[in-house]
Amino acid sequence: MEIVEFKTSEVEQVFEKEKAKLIKIFPNIQIEHIGGTSVPGLITKGDLDINIRVQKDDFPTVVEKLKSIYQINQPENWTETYASFKDTIDGIDFGAQVTAVDSPEDYFLKHRDFLRTHPEVVEKFNQLKKKWEGKDMAEYRKEKSEFFEKLTS
Numbered sequence: 001m002e003i004v005e006f007k008t009s010e011v012e013q014v015f016e017k018e019k020a021k022l023i024k025i026f027p028n029i030q031i032e033h034i035g036g037t038s039v040p041g042l043i044t045k046g047d048l049d050i051n052i053r054v055q056k057d058d059f060p061t062v063v064e065k066l067k068s069i070y071q072i073n074q075p076e077n078w079t080e081t082y083a084s085f086k087d088t089i090d091g092i093d094f095g096a097q098v099t100a101v102d103s104p105e106d107y108f109l110k111h112r113d114f115l116r117t118h119p120e121v122v123e124k125f126n127q128l129k130k131k132w133e134g135k136d137m138a139e140y141r142k143e144k145s146e147f148f149e150k151l152t153s
Helices: 012-025 056-066 109-115 117-134 139-152
Strands: 030-034 048-054 082-089 092-100
Touching: 012 030, 012 082, 012 092, 030 092, 030 109, 048 056, 048 109, 056 082, 056 092, 082 139, 109 117, 117 139
Parallel strands: 048 092
Antiparallel strands: 030 048, 082 092
């Protein structure tokens, strides 16, 4: 069983390094820092999450190339417009969420920007995270997903 642990970490340097690397390979993609480390005041596991946004026509090609760069993550969640990858870079857990622009899965920036401008929601999210500290990751992810579903409805 994977356990939930939250901590803080400096990830901006790793983000900039990976962004520069990916822009050289894919000059027409958008790369954004998302996830807990991108939101001031949010409790985080200290990992780095990025959103790689591509045009729908470019999605298959980008995903295929990323398979040679990173490990595939949660393939059971993949769709025609969403894929995820993982790695460990300079000791930091790394996740890349690839989305086709304006697809149903292209919500990561909206979530990040909403949290950045709503500190009261960040506090509620922190309470949820504290509740799951040291407990099952799968159950935490389920409740986290429900939290974001309520935000968007």
